[in-house]
Amino acid sequence: xxxxxxxxxxxxxxxxxxxxxxxxxxxxxxxxxxxxxxxxxxxxxxxxxxxxxxxxxxxxxxxxxxxxxxxxxxxxxxxxxxxxxxxxxxxxxxxxxxxxxxxxxxxxxxxxxxxxxxxxxxxxxxxxxxxxxxxxxxxxxxxxxxxxxxxxxxxxxxxxxxxxxxxxxxxxxxxxxxxxxxxxxxxxxxxxxxxxxxxxxxxxxxxxxxxxxxxxxxxxxxxxxxxxxxxxxxxxxxxxxxxxxxxxxx
Amino acid sequence: xxxxxxxxxxxxxxxxxxxxxxxxxxxxxxxxxxxxxxxxxxxxxxxxxxxxxxxxxxxxxxxxxxxxxxxxxxxxxxxxxxxxxxxxxxxxxxxxxxxxxxxxxxxxxxxxxxxxxxxxxxxxxxxxxxxxxxxxxxxxxxxxxxxxxxxxxxxxxxxxxxxxxxxxxxxxxxxxxxxxxxxxxxxxxxxxxxxxxxxxxxxxxxxxxxxxxxxxxxxxxxxxxxxxxxxxxxxxxxxxxxxxxxxxxxxxxxxxxxxxxxxxxxxxxxxxxxxxxxxxxxxxxxxxxxxxxxxxxxxxxxxxxxxxxxxxxxxxxxxxxxxxxxxxxxxxxxxxxxxxxxxxxxxxxxxxxxxxxxxxxxxxxxxxxxxxxxxxxxxxxxxxxxxxxxxxxxxxxxxxxxxxxxxxxxxxxxxxxxxxxxxxxxxxxxxxxxxxxxxxxxxxxxxxxxxxxxxxxxxxxxxxxxxxxxxxxxxxxxxxxx
Numbered sequence: 172x173x174x175x176x177x178x179x180x181x182x183x184x185x186x187x188x189x190x191x192x193x194x195x196x197x198x199x200x201x202x203x204x205x206x207x208x209x210x211x212x213x214x215x216x217x218x219x220x221x222x223x224x225x226x227x228x229x230x231x232x233x234x235x236x237x238x239x240x241x242x243x244x245x246x247x248x249x250x251x252x253x254x255x256x257x258x259x260x261x262x263x264x265x266x267x268x269x270x271x272x273x274x275x276x277x278x279x280x281x282x283x284x285x286x287x288x289x290x291x292x293x294x295x296x297x298x299x300x301x302x303x304x305x306x307x308x309x310x311x312x313x314x315x316x317x318x319x320x321x322x323x324x325x326x327x328x329x330x331x332x333x334x335x336x337x338x339x340x341x342x343x344x345x346x347x348x349x350x351x352x353x354x355x356x357x358x359x360x361x362x363x364x365x366x367x368x369x370x371x372x373x374x375x376x377x378x379x380x381x382x383x384x385x386x387x388x389x390x391x392x393x394x395x396x397x398x399x400x401x402x403x404x405x406x407x408x409x410x411x412x413x414x415x416x417x418x419x420x421x
Numbered sequence: 422x423x424x425x426x427x428x429x430x431x432x433x434x435x436x437x438x439x440x441x442x443x444x445x446x447x448x449x450x451x452x453x454x455x456x457x458x459x460x461x462x463x464x465x466x467x468x469x470x471x472x473x474x475x476x477x478x479x480x481x482x483x484x485x486x487x488x489x490x491x492x493x494x495x496x497x498x499x500x501x502x503x504x505x506x507x508x509x510x511x512x513x514x515x516x517x518x519x520x521x522x523x524x525x526x527x528x529x530x531x532x533x534x535x536x537x538x539x540x541x542x543x544x545x546x547x548x549x550x551x552x553x554x555x556x557x558x559x560x561x562x563x564x565x566x567x568x569x570x571x572x573x574x575x576x577x578x579x580x581x582x583x584x585x586x587x588x589x590x591x592x593x594x595x596x597x598x599x600x601x602x603x604x605x606x607x608x609x610x611x612x613x614x615x616x617x618x619x620x621x622x623x624x625x626x627x628x629x630x631x632x633x634x635x636x637x638x639x640x641x642x643x644x645x646x647x648x649x650x651x652x653x654x655x656x657x658x659x660x661x662x663x664x665x666x667x668x669x670x671x672x673x674x675x676x677x678x679x680x681x682x683x684x685x686x687x688x689x690x691x692x693x694x695x696x697x698x699x700x701x702x703x704x705x706x707x708x709x710x711x712x713x714x715x716x717x718x719x720x721x722x723x724x725x726x727x728x729x730x731x732x733x734x735x736x737x738x739x740x741x742x743x744x745x746x747x748x749x750x751x752x753x754x755x756x757x758x759x760x761x762x763x764x765x766x767x768x769x770x771x772x773x774x775x776x777x778x779x780x781x782x783x784x785x786x787x788x789x790x791x792x793x794x795x796x797x798x799x800x801x802x803x804x805x806x807x808x809x810x811x812x813x814x815x816x817x818x819x820x821x822x823x824x825x826x827x828x829x830x831x832x833x834x835x836x837x838x839x840x841x842x843x844x845x846x847x848x849x850x851x852x853x854x855x856x857x858x859x860x861x862x863x864x865x866x867x868x869x870x871x872x873x874x875x876x877x878x879x880x881x882x883x884x885x886x887x888x889x890x891x892x893x894x895x896x897x898x899x900x901x902x903x
Contacts, residue, residue: 219858222850247860255858259851263873272869273859280860312873329859 178229189393198365205390206412219253248280250336254326261313298331320351327358344378356381479597479607492764493793572617579615594677602673603710613644618653643674649684656687682717693730704732711738715747723750729897739768742776749778757790766796771804780811786822793825800837815845
């Protein structure tokens with residue numbers, strides 16, 4: 172589904188990604204781990220199409236299309252979803268309003284009919300139950316005054332409603348207590364499907380106890396330096412990133 | 422001899438009657454302002470002598486006043502002698518005869534705003550007879566209002582039919598000498614609206630509905646007077662979301678509101694005069710004085726405004742809170758795009774005990790526009806227990822525009838409670854990217870963020886206008902990002 176080949180990207184003249192390659196197929200969950208500053212979040216931002224990053228070389232193919240040629244909103248409509256590390260507040264805009272606008276923009280792109288309020292509310296109620304969210308949340312401003320846990324739950328709720336092909340979860344576990352982590356992880360697990368690929372970017376391995384990945388990659392200094400199964404994450408946890416950097420000689 | 426004398430008298434009086442303007446077309450005066458022009462306007466409107474004198478006094482005082490310079494706006498000096506102060510309404514044959522003759526760009530805007538078809542022609546200035554017949558609708562409204570005892574009509578009509586009311590209240594809130602533009606307006610105003618709601622009457626409809634169907638071409642010096650007698654209630658909407666064509670560059674209106682004991686006036690404005698082109702050429706200068714007087718105890722005056730038009734907006738709808746427990750409110754959205762300049766805000770003057778005021782101001786700047794909030798909260802020694810809450814938020818779109826806040830607070834009673842909150846934010850790249858990442862187009866994203874920002878004000882507008890105001894904001898900010 173996603174093929175990243177030798178990707179080099181920089182921001183403000185600073186090289187961040189230095190020849191990153193990665194492939195992920197539908198139905199798989201990949202975890203990308205690495206020390207701070209390795210380029211984990213940059214990868215997520217570049218894939219989602221954030222302005223300010225310069226793609227120096229390399230290519231990204233998504234479902235047979237050149238992803239880098241698409242505008243951010245086109246990528247979203249094609250099925251790329253980014254769960255933000257720091258979801259922004261948009262005061263005065265109701266959650267439910269943003270969600271409906273987003274879902275209908277995507278449906279329209281797919282050539283489907285836009286949903287009316289009734290049909291939309293039916294979907295959203297069901298998904299909110301999944302994320303254990305209170306109905307009052309719908310009429311609050313987008314992320315306005317939300318706790319850290321609520322913001323992250325909101326991201327996964329959006330993912331559940333928008334049903335992307337490729338979901339990028341950027342440090343979704345950061346700022347969560349163990350109960351909130353459980354809710355978020357259950358939400359993500361319920362969204363695993365043979366048609367969907369998920370990339371989790373995380374600093375800690377604890378999220379992987381709850382969402383068990385098929386493949387673990389270690390990102391260091393802008394490149395994937397090691398890939399393996401779940402046990403790689405555990406080794407990392409036991410020995411720390413320094414161990415790995417010595418092991419691969421970076 | 423007697424006959425000759427008679428003839429002579431006749432000649433003299435005729436000459437006097439027509440004065441200097443015997444030479445010119447009787448429906449216009451040449452550019453320039455002097456006492457004869459004012460007498461001409463007053464005579465044209467068949468006004469009583471006291472009103473003519475009132476105008477002349479205002480004019481004489483205006484002559485002694487300097488042009489105000491303190492607003493945060495810039496424009497070349499206005500040549501007041503180059504303006505024609507009276508011209509009769511256009512003849513139908515001069516107006517476009519159908520929508521086919523109207524600027525397509527204007528029509529496109531109407532379309533985006535969802536203006537009903539039958540209103541588009543009127544707004545574009547198409548000859549009314551060729552458009553539709555609103556007489557029956559108007560009659561129904563008039564009957565309903567008359568049943569309730571509400572007086573609502575043009576200012577000129579009120580001067581003729583209810584001179585005692587006009588005389589009692591005219592200039593009682595905004596004195597003729599109040600400021601430069603108010604004095605000018607007092608001298609030369611041509612028409613406007615007059616509303617009187619009798620004691621205990623709740624006006625049976627939003628006066629907006631009526632106004633939109635009946636809006637006359639009131640010209641550049643508009644005068645509005647609304648009196649709500651004891652225990653009455655009225656909601657009035659002025660203006661329209663649709664861009665109005667107007668050839669006059671200077672607009673200097675005066676609006677006076679009087680709320681007696683237990684009365685409530687809600688005054689909403691949607692202002693969308695031509696803002697000029699992208700280089701700022703040709704837009705309207707909108708220099709307006711609006712003031713409400715909460716004269717009786719427990720009275721309430723609420724101003725809501727959505728200002729998107731005009732090259733320069735300079736207005737401060739204010740409340741004088743004289744009556745005990747009276748309440749003043751000001752809700753404002755001011756948008757400035759391209760080279761527009763806006764200096765707007767309010768004054769809340771607390772005189773009575775336990776008076777309360779609320780100010781919610783939302784300024785949006787885009788392009789190279791400058792947007793200033795200027796507000797005064799004054800608590801006099803008599804205003805025991807006065808309270809004010811002010812919230813003043815600015816939103817910047819892009820990095821070439823400016824937002825300025827000038828709050829003035831004068832509290833002369835130690836029991837006063839005054840709160841002021843102010844924020845300035847940029848439409849964050851973060852907010853924008855977040856929305857794009859959810860699949861929204863950039864335009865939809867900006868509209869959504871801006872409308873969210875203005876929500877507290879929009880919900881004060883009468884329902885149908887809240888929807889139109891949102892659409893208007895979207896059109897006003899088109900192309901502001903990207």
